Amino acid sequence: MVFRSEEMCLAQLFLQSGSEYDCISELGELGLVEFRDLNPSVSSFQRRFVSEIKRCEEMERILGFLLREIQKAKIAVPQEDESPLAPPPRQVLEIMEQLQRLEMELSEVAKNKDKLQRNLLELTEYTHMLKITRTFIHSRSRHEALGPQYEEFPTMETDSATGSTGMQRLGAKLGFVSGLIQRVKVEAFERMLWRVCKGYTILSYTEVDESLADLDTGEISKSFVFLISFWGDQIGHKVQKICDCYHCHLYPHPENDEERADVLDSLRTRIQDLNNVLHRTDDYLRQVLQKAAESAYTWVVQVKKMKAIYHILNLCSFDVTNKCLIAEVWCPVSDLANLRGALEKGSRKGDATVPSFVNRIPSSDTPPTLLRSNKFTTGFQSIVEAYGVGDYREVSPAPYTVITFPFLFAVMFGDLGHGVIMSLFALWMVLTEKNQNKKRSSNEIWMTFFHGRYIILMMGLFSIYTGLIYNDCFSKSLNIFGSGWSVKAMFTNQQWTNKTVQTNALLTLDPNVSGVFSGPYPFGIDPIWNLAVNRLSFLNSYKMKMSVIVGVIHMSFGVVLSVFNHLHFRQKFSVYLLFLPELLFLICLFGYLVFMILYKWLAFSARNSSQAPSILIHFINMFVMQGKDVTPLYPGQTGMQVFLLLIAVMCVPVLLLGKPLYLYWQQRGGKGLRRRRGYERVRRVSEDDGSITSIHEEDEEEGFDEVTSREAPPKQFDFADVLLHQAIHTIEFCLGCISNTASYLRLWALSLAHAQLSEVLWAMVMRLGFKVTTEVGVVFLVPVFGLFAMLTVSILLVMEGLSAFLHALRLHWVEFQNKFYHGTGVKFLPFDFSQLPSVFEQDGLL
Amino acid sequence: MVDQFAIVMSVMTLFWGIVGGVVPWFIPKGPNRGVIVTMLVLTAVCCYLFWLIAILAQLNPLFGPSLSTEIIQYLRWAWD
Numbered sequence: 005m006v007f008r009s010e011e012m013c014l015a016q017l018f019l020q021s022g023s024e025y026d027c028i029s030e031l032g033e034l035g036l037v038e039f040r041d042l043n044p045s046v047s048s049f050q051r052r053f054v055s056e057i058k059r060c061e062e063m064e065r066i067l068g069f070l071l072r073e074i075q076k077a078k079i080a081v082p083q084e085d086e087s088p089l090a091p092p093p094r095q096v097l098e099i100m101e102q103l104q105r106l107e108m109e110l111s112e113v114a115k116n117k118d119k120l121q122r123n124l125l126e127l128t129e130y131t132h133m134l135k136i137t138r139t140f141i142h143s144r145s146r147h148e149a150l151g152p153q154y155e156e157f158p159t160m161e162t163d164s165a166t167g168s169t170g171m172q173r174l175g176a177k178l179g180f181v182s183g184l185i186q187r188v189k190v191e192a193f194e195r196m197l198w199r200v201c202k203g204y205t206i207l208s209y210t211e212v213d214e215s216l217a218d219l220d221t222g223e224i225s226k227s228f229v230f231l232i233s234f235w236g237d238q239i240g241h242k243v244q245k246i247c248d249c250y251h252c253h254l255y256p257h258p259e260n261d262e263e264r265a266d267v268l269d270s271l272r273t274r275i276q277d278l279n280n281v282l283h284r285t286d287d288y289l290r291q292v293l294q295k296a297a298e299s300a301y302t303w304v305v306q307v308k309k310m311k312a313i314y315h316i317l318n319l320c321s322f323d324v325t326n327k328c329l330i331a332e333v334w335c336p337v338s339d340l341a342n343l344r345g346a347l348e349k350g351s352r353k354g355d356a357t358v359p360s361f362v363n364r365i366p367s368s369d370t371p372p373t374l375l376r377s378n379k380f381t382t383g384f385q386s387i388v389e390a391y392g393v394g395d396y397r398e399v400s401p402a403p404y405t406v407i408t409f410p411f412l413f414a415v416m417f418g419d420l421g422h423g424v425i426m427s428l429f430a431l432w433m434v435l436t437e438k439n440q441n442k443k444r445s446s447n448e449i450w451m452t453f454f455h456g457r458y459i460i461l462m463m464g465l466f467s468i469y470t471g472l473i474y475n476d477c478f479s480k481s482l483n484i485f486g487s488g489w490s491v492k493a494m495f496t497n498q499q500w501t502n503k504t505v506q507t508n509a510l511l512t513l514d515p516n517v518s519g520v521f522s523g524p525y526p527f528g529i530d531p532i533w534n535l536a537v538n539r540l541s542f543l544n545s546y547k548m549k550m551s552v553i554v555g556v557i558h559m560s561f562g563v564v565l566s567v568f569n570h571l572h573f574r575q576k577f578s579v580y581l582l583f584l585p586e587l588l589f590l591i592c593l594f595g596y597l598v599f600m601i602l603y604k605w606l607a608f609s610a611r612n613s614s615q616a617p618s619i620l621i622h623f624i625n626m627f628v629m630q631g632k633d634v635t636p637l638y639p640g641q642t643g644m645q646v647f648l649l650l651i652a653v654m655c656v657p658v659l660l661l662g663k664p665l666y667l668y669w670q671q672r673g674g675k676g677l678r679r680r681r682g683y684e685r686v687r688r689v690s691e692d693d694g695s696i697t698s699i700h701e702e703d704e705e706e707g708f709d710e711v712t713s714r715e716a717p718p719k720q721f722d723f724a725d726v727l728l729h730q731a732i733h734t735i736e737f738c739l740g741c742i743s744n745t746a747s748y749l750r751l752w753a754l755s756l757a758h759a760q761l762s763e764v765l766w767a768m769v770m771r772l773g774f775k776v777t778t779e780v781g782v783v784f785l786v787p788v789f790g791l792f793a794m795l796t797v798s799i800l801l802v803m804e805g806l807s808a809f810l811h812a813l814r815l816h817w818v819e820f821q822n823k824f825y826h827g828t829g830v831k832f833l834p835f836d837f838s839q840l841p842s843v844f845e846q847d848g849l850l
Numbered sequence: 851m852v853d854q855f856a857i858v859m860s861v862m863t864l865f866w867g868i869v870g871g872v873v874p875w876f877i878p879k880g881p882n883r884g885v886i887v888t889m890l891v892l893t894a895v896c897c898y899l900f901w902l903i904a905i906l907a908q909l910n911p912l913f914g915p916s917l918s919t920e921i922i923q924y925l926r927w928a929w930d
Contacts, residue, residue, distance in 0.1 A: 006884055006885075007884065376881075378881075378882065381885060403884070403885050403888045403889075404888065404892060406885065406888070406889055406892075407888075407889050407892035407893050407896060408892065408896065411892075411896045411900075415900070469897060469900075470900065473900055473901060473904050486929075487929060488908070489914065489915065490929070491917070491922055491925040491926050491929065492926055492929075495926065500922075505919045505922060505923065506919075508919060509918060509919060510916050510917070510918055510919070511916065511917060511919060511922060512913070512914055512915070512916040512917075513914030513915055513916075513917070514914055515911050515912075515913070515914050520914065521911060521914070523854050523855050524855065524905050524908035524909050525905075525908060526854070526858040526905070527858075527901070528901075528904055529904060529908070530908060532915050532917075532925075533915055535915070535917055535921050535925075536915030536916055536917055537915075537916045537917070537918065538913075538915060538916045539915070541913075542911075542913075542915075545907075546903075546904070546907040546908075549903070549907065550900075550903045550904075550907070553899075553903060554899070554900075554903075557899070602906065605906045605907060605909060605910065606906070606909065606910070607910075608910060608912065609910035609911075609912070610910065610911060610912060610913070610914075613912040613913065616912055
């Protein structure tokens with residue numbers, strides 16, 4: 005990450021027909037350039053390489069199916085560290101064939117397996133049915149033996165000749181229908197049977213112990229085995245129809261016991277055989293999937309890269325005369341040599357007769373913005389870019405954000421103990437980052453924290469420092485150097501006696517008494533304030549003033565950074581007409597406020613504390629120019645204030661009208677100057693024509709920028725437009741100065757909130773644990789500490805941390821960046837294979 | 851006893867002055883040199899400023915702390 009974004013150039017690539025695939029593949033591996041679409045009017049179905057892309061998508065479909073099957077079989081897909089290169093076109097057909105073969109094999113095996121399982125289910129049901137109806141019949145025969153009540157239901161065992169029943173007289177035949185029905189339908193089935201057949205059927209049913217899986221829906225449900233005995237053919241038909249309607253599985257009912265036993269035996273052997281076959285099928289399927297899983301990762305990456313290359317090739321335009329593809333790319337100037345090397349390498353691989361080459365062309369389009377960053381600075385870069393990507397070659401606030409953002413966070417968060425916990429958490433994430441990167445979790449919240457690990461580490465470290473300065477560690481103060489306040493001195497100087505101590509509940513130390521105050525605490529806030537009742541009076545005054553001082557300095561820094569933008573874009577007049585009035589306005593008013601704060605701290609002490617003035621009253625009096633009633637801070641104060649106010653007031657019209665009037669004069673008047681500049685412009689352009697292919701020096705490149713930036717304004721100089729913009733800018737800046745300075749008071753507000761929450765948590769939770777002093781207390785302290793720890797982490801670390809993060813971010817985005825940053829640029833997105841997301845990763849298949 | 855305030859002031863100013871002004875010269879040349887130097891200078895400025903504000907605010911206190919008498923009794927004998 006550097007001061008400003010990198011210099012970019014537009015280049016034309018001439019890719020020879022044989023080697024274009026390999027050249028693009030090389031460029032994709034390196035991730036150097038961003039391709040522009042040269043066929044914007046062509047729809048995606050009419051582009052040149054549509055059929056290749058369709059082929060790639062077909063392969064992706066098969067791979068998706070394959071990965072799903074592998075996942076179902078719970079086989080792990082081994083991932084390699086080095087990603088394979090995109091395959092050359094001849095290898096593509098091989099891969100396609102392999103994948104299609106695999107798909108066919110898998111679907112066949114799956115179909116067979118399905119058939120076998122259905123068969124198995126049928127046989128199992130049949131077995132159950134036979135066993136259970138056997139009990140029906142036998143129970144009935146037992147009943148038969150008991151008495152004559154069940155004459156109407158002669159079993160098959162008894163000879164029909166022994167007893168003549170009423171039914172036989174009618175000549176009707178007894179029939180049986182047996183099968184299985186789902187549990188939920190049993191009652192309805194019974195009722196339907198009764199209504200339709202009106203007592204001419206008898207239904208008995210029992211539940212099957214084992215729950216069977218219904219193959220069509222895959223649910224496991226209980227079934228009932230039923231046996232219907234009926235007589236008469238018509239009833240038989242009706243029964244059949246009803247059984248069909250309720251989706252019963254019907255099986256033939258055996259005539260007698262021997263038949264039943266035979267059928268049972270044969271079923272048993274068949275079931276055994278089927279189980280064997282199913283096992284073998286499973287094994288075979290697993291084998292196939294295992295083999296496929298070994299190369300699945302390679303295939304996925306290769307197909308992804310291939311598809312990307314064809315997409316890029318679709319963006320290029322085809323030159324019929326030279327039989328080559330032309331591509332237009334944005335390339336960083338410093339990478340042009342690498343680009344040439346990549347094209348050479350690609351040409352060599354592709355065995356083309358003529359090598360591909362690159363040609364730099366001038367352009368008036370604004371190039372995209374590239375800011376290189378390493379793993380540490382990426383986090384800070386991304387929070388700056390969340391506001392807006394910088395304009396081309398604009399000063400980037402990111403390198404400063406690396407330190408000022410954690411610092412402002414820490415000012416609002418300042419607690420030693422919490423800072424230590426935060427730093428340790430961030431340190432753990434940083435030290436295990438290699439493993440975490442491999443795991444690639446899909447939990448979004450965790451990934452957000454992980455990507456910001458360096459930010460959190462810096463925030464934690466700065467919080468430790470500010471915690472030491474605020475002297476706040478889990479709401480307790482540390483006394484390292486010895487307090488500057490002495491209670492004993494109040495007694496030795498006879499200010500307090502034992503009697504005063506007995507009669508009063510609260511006593512205030514008086515710094516006027518000698519020996520009570522021996523000097524400021526060397527590092528941070530004195531620990532005695534933590535014990536004092538009027539702690540907040542002192543701390544509030546200190547923190548508010550601190551916030552204003554930090555805020556004014558931060559904003560001045562922002563204004564100063566705008567100078568670099570003005571100078572770079574060759575707008576020297578802006579330095580005098582924009583920067584200078586802005587800085588003077590800020591310094592004369594708020595810089596003077598900072599001066600008054602410092603003066604009051606240094607000049608007034610306990611001796612003349614009764615005359616110590618309120619800074620705020622003086623500041624307000626300065627604006628209304630009414631300083632007569634109040635005693636001056638220093639001699640000559642009124643004169644000085646009037647002078648500063650005058651300067652500030654004069655800056656406003658300069659800021660408002662300076663730039664528009666200057667540009668107007670430049671366009672209309674100032675003829676002499678313009679002629680000279682026009683000549684300079686012509687000279688520069690002719691120079692550039694001659695040396696287009698070589699890499700330019702920084703100065704000549706400035707000339708390019710100047711040409712591009714100068715070409716635009718004179719075409720449409722609209723005075724009203726510029727004046728309006730400048731008026732808005734002036735109002736925004738001047739009113740913004742006041743509101744932004746006040747906005748920095750949130751530094752005070754949040755640090756106060758954090759300190760108070762921390763104190764409440766200690767007093768309400770932890771202290772209860774300490775107050776209990778018996779042996780019970782020791783045991784009681786354990787859950788109390790658990791509660792304290794949990795509340796600390798959830799409320800003080802997570803909630804307050806997020807809150808302070810957000811406010812520090814706002815201070816950067818609004819108060820700091822609106823002094824100099826435009827943030828309306830486009831980000832440079834190079835064609836890089838590692839940046840392309842894989843569809844399968846998103847689905848969680850890989 | 852030499853003025854404690856002067857010692858502390860000079861020590862801290864010297865320390866952060868070294869961090870922000872001297873150490874940047876020793877950072878080896880590389881792609882990250884700019885960022886590291888910026889970070890050192892900004893850290894020195896921010897931390898020194900923060901410490902300075904804290905000590906200046908306490909230099910001439912206009913009022914003292916109000917303590918409860920229990921604490922006064924404790925401090926009378928515990929702190930020197």
